[in-house]
Structures are given as structure tokens and as C-alpha cells.
Amino acid sequence: MLKDTFGRKIDYIRVSVTKQCNFRCQYCMPNTPFDAFDKDEYIPLDNVLEFLKVAIDNGIKKIRITGGEPLLRKDLPDFIAALRNYSKEVQLVLTTNGFLLQKSAKILKESGLDRINISLDSLKPERIVQISKKDGLENVLAGIQEALKYNFGLKINTVVMKGINSDEILDLFDYAKHRNITIRFIEFMENIHANHNLLGLKEKEILEIIKTKYDFETAKDQIIGPAKLYSCKDGYQFGIIAPHNDDFCQTCNRIRLTADGIICPCLYYQDSVDAKEALLSKNPQKLQSVLEQAVYNKPEKNQWDTTMEADKISARAFYHTGG
Template identity: 40%
Template sequence: MTHTLTDSFDRTIDYLRISVTDRCNLRCSYCVPPTPFAHMDHTDILSYEELIRLVRIGISLGIRKVRLTGGEPFARKGLIGFIRELAALEGLEDLAVTTNGTLIADEIQNLKEAGLTRINISLDSLKPERFARITGKDLFSEVKKSIQGALDAGLAPVKINTVLLDGTNGDELEDFARLTFDHPVHIRFIEYMPIGKGSGPDHSELLAPAITRRLQALGTLIPVPKSPHDGPARRFRLDGAKGEIGLISPMTNHFCATCNRLRLTADGHLRPCLLSDVTVNLKDALRGSADDAVLAALFRHAAGIKGKRHDLSANGVQDMMSSIGG
């Protein structure tokens, strides 16, 4: 019998985000620190077999949606085969991935055939030279090819995640929004979160109220109702547009009251909240011959200690985003 995983505030937890690696082939200025840092040891990263077992247990507790993240998930070998295994699990209704899009331009059809439901591609500039400056790599053309390939393959909706920073890419807000007039893409503007210690200059973020005012200058923002597997974005469509715009605002408009997710780090720790360093260690139990009932109890414990809301504005998160899985 399927059980419902709930927290102490009666929020139903049905969404698991899984970081499959802390490696990334880019060095985005707001994500990666300028000084050398240690990656997880390969022996600490959960195997695909271990991840499949944990997802099965999650499904038995009511998990219905899984999103794969990193680092850059496609920096890990064998990911398409893993996606195929996940897609075959009975009870999993939605399987998505968040990627920087630089490694998959020629794999889009394979991803769809493997069972991927949806794809989010992170992109912080539409200008190739600026893209290279932000990410450290001149790979804008590969990302553009991946986005078009995903649209052609029908991986709908194709979402583009954009973090706006004044003095870095804030002047491109309108250019991103205008893409929705000509393409059925979903642009997601995400407020910058002070997680870890990136290497950008001052991270002067653009917040949702300012973003909204600038979007309204482009036309009427028509609210779009949420769908069952939606995340925290407030969804809008500009009048006459083919695509959508979403605002994800963890700093100015906490969506904690409706948070339905747990996060699994690449080294096997469940994070009840992205914006807290509190974790529950699954790896030791997993590799210590614990049975499924013990692991299920750890899932319930992680849900049980999920806070009512985050307090990021007062207490920054020390772990780097690439090690958390976003």
C-alpha cells in the first residue's frame, strides 16, 4: 500500500530532487568560488543502483516526481541509461532534468526515448560573449542547439532558468521575456540566493517586484493556473505570447507553505530544505546493510524535521549550490 509522506506542517511531500554529481563543466561566476575547492570523492557518490533503490522507497512513500540535477548531471557517465531505469519504475509520474545544456545537443532524441518527461536548461545570457564570461566557457551555441532540439523533440514544456543580476545580465530581462512571443518556451526568472561563496563581484540581484514592473512594460501579464507537477513558480503569459514567464522568488515571496520536496545530495544526504544545511544521512544506512524499512524511516524523519519556512535572509547556506543540487 502506498503511504503519503507528510511533514509536521501537513505538507505532502511527493517530489524528490536528486543530485547525481557535484561536478560541472562550467564555472558560473555566481555559483563557483574563485579559490580551489574539493569535490566529493567518487567513492562517496551514490551509485545508480543505490539511487534506484532509494527512489523505489520514495515511491512507496508517495514520491511521484523526480528531477535530476548536479552539478551538471550530464557530466556523469551513463546518465541516459539511469534515466531509462527511472522511467520504468511503476508509480513515478514525472521525470525531469535540470542541465546547463552544453553536453546534450546530440542526445535530445535519446533522452526522450529513454523516458525523460521534461527538461529545464539554465541560461543566464543570450549574448555569446557574455555567456562565455559568466560561465567560463564559449558554449552558447551548444546550449542554443539543445533548446531547439528539445522543442523539436516535444519535451514540453522546455523551461529556461535565468538568474538575473544587476551589472551582469540584468539588462537582458526583456530579451528573455520576448522569446516567449515567438517560441513556446517557459522562461523562469529566479531570484539570486546567497548560497555558498560564488566568485561574482557583488551579486546585486534583481528581485521579483522589479522584474514584474519591467515585464508589465512589455504587455499584460495574464496569470496561468498551476498544473499538478508545478514547482514554486508563479506563472504568467504575456498577452499574445506562445510561451510563459515564471517568477521564482525565494527571497521576496517565500513559497515554503506549499513546498512539497526533499533533496538528495550526490553523497547520499537528504536535505529537507534547499536553504538550510540540515541533512539526514542515508548513505551510511544504505551501505550498512539497512533494510528498506530503516531507509523509509529516514525519509520520514527528513520530512518530519522540515522547517515551516527558510531563514536564508538571516542565515546564509554554507554548502555550494553545486554540491546541494539546487
């Protein structure tokens, strides 16, 4: 079992398999060229697999595969299948923008993937183009339908931005609710790679909008994770991810591995562990050592602050850490 110095059990790892993405979202990397990344710098997935075997042996119970856009990796199904072959119990989850999901859902299911989180920031085609620089809504919605067909556990992630999609909160809520998909509204997370003109809505503001149509209360049984859950009277649950809140980090059980071999103990904290040499070696003792060091380095709290000055905004790219 892995425990950090604050007594939190670490049983969840997010693994970025690529920095490449076919979207250029306003809150992530809107001005990054599409050919900006060198694939040769990525750790081979066979090496990542050996690290994750060590992590599973140390009590990791959930692995989320992220990017960039992970479905750009042609070898991803084989990687998932190898993880599933190693452990029947570990939860295998994917986060995707959904653009390639319709073509991938069947093989992902056959490979052993359990659940999928899909980014959906608008139900209007022109707004998806505005947000992501990609005419992708039709593909994303088709991907969601295909994933439902194969009975994946699904969640929708929506980053709420003032003046861009904040007027669609109820429409997106209804879209998810009518399909029995959990939706999670995410506060915009400031970083230097995002559009610097963006402003987000905070948890309280989002809840006030939902309250105009639905009665709900804080869910009695909260699942350990980034989202605070709320329950409607009919039992439907939704979540808010609010990293600016003081209690956001209290139950954090996560570390992150980047595609080029950096272990980030916290999304919004610059300290990290360079695990590239250990990963390339496949040496179990070295892999154990960098895993333990990352858990030891995990801070008590992230450094998000609603009053932060411009020069203190995170330089870490979410497409690098996997969000």
C-alpha cells in the same frame, strides 16, 4: 503518502547525481577548481534507484535529476530508463546547463525522460563566458533546438544579476516566448560559494521590466512549485522564483538527495539527514526510515532574509544540493 509536520504533502524529490560541473557560474561556484571533486564519494546510482523506488511507493510523483551537471554522468540514461521501467506514472525531469544536450537529447527521450529545464542566463556569447567561464552559448542554443525536436517539455531558467544580464530580461523573454518555452526568472540566492559582489533583482523589479512591453496578470491556476506564474494576454505563461518572499515556502512539496547521500529537507536550511549508510545497504526498512526522518525534519520556512548578515549567508553549496 508523505506529509511533513506542517501538513504539506511531499511528492517531489530532487536528486543530485554529481557535484561535477563543466561550468563555473558566478552565482554558484565561480572559484571552485574543475578537478575539485572525488567521484569515489558518490553513491552508486543502483543504490539511489532502490531509494527512489521506496520514495515512489510512498507517493513521490516527480523526480528531478540535477547536479552539478547531470549530463556528465555516462550512466544517466540507464538510470532514467530503470526509473521509468519501475513507474510509468512518475514524472522524470532533468535540470541541465544544456552544454551537452544536443548529443544527449535522443537517448534521454528513448530512456523515458519527460521534461528538461535548461539554464540560459544570456544570449550574448561574451556574457556566457563572463557568467560561466565557458564559451558555451552555441552549444546551449543547439541543445535547446535538439530538445524541441524531440518534443520534450522545456523550461528556461535565468538568474537575473544587476549589471551583468539584467538588461537582457526582455530579449530572453522573447527568445523563450517565440519558441513557446516557459521562462522562469530566478532571484539571485545568496550563498558563500557565489561571487560576493553579485546583486540580484527582486520579483517586483523583474516584473516592472517585463511590463514595459507586455501586459500580463497573475495566472489563475498556480501549479504547486517554486515559481509564481503569470499569464500574458495571448496565453503565454512565465514564472518568477522568489525565495525571499514570505509565501515562497507555504506550498513547498520538495526534499533533496545529494550525490553523496545526504537528504536535505530544505535548500536553505542547514539541517539534513545522513542517509549514506541506508543507501549503501539497500535495506528497504532503513531507506524508509531515512525518508520519513527527512520529511519530519522539513522546516516551515527557509532562512533567506534580505537583511541577513555576512556570517549568516548559507554555507550549503547549490552544486551539492542540486539547487
